[in-house]
Amino acid sequence: MLANPPLQEAVIVSPERERHEKGNAMHAVVIKATITDRDALPTTLTELVPVVSGAPGFVAGYWILLGQDQGISILIFDTEDSASLQALATQVAGTEVATIDSVDVGEVRAQA
Numbered sequence: 001m002l003a004n005p006p007l008q009e010a011v012i013v014s015p016e017r018e019r020h021e022k023g024n025a026m027h028a029v030v031i032k033a034t035i036t037d038r039d040a041l042p043t044t045l046t047e048l049v050p051v052v053s054g055a056p057g058f059v060a061g062y063w064i065l066l067g068q069d070q071g072i073s074i075l076i077f078d079t080e081d082s083a084s085l086q087a088l089a090t091q092v093a094g095t096e097v098a099t100i101d102s103v104d105v106g107e108v109r110a111q112a
Helices: 015-021 038-053 080-093
Strands: 027-035 058-066 070-077 098-107
Touching: 027 080, 038 058, 070 080, 080 098
Parallel strands: none
Antiparallel strands: 027 070, 027 098, 058 070
């Protein structure tokens, strides 16, 4: 009977994470908003998420509802330039279901 060959560990690393590990810091866009039309929110997110996820340098996105009328979006991009471009687009575009309270860009310092 032949012995089984040793198992080899397979690691899959996304291109964005590989760039981050090589010293290129990812950046986050943090958007705070007041929800003005909660009933329309699901439809708006269904339309918004594919647009944002198709933005240059997009890595990940989280849309978080806090209570009845507050929301935070955290969008991760592979570079500061990509994050800044999305921050500007967010400020210009606006939405009918929420009032944008603030848009900030910051360097991602750690992830799990």
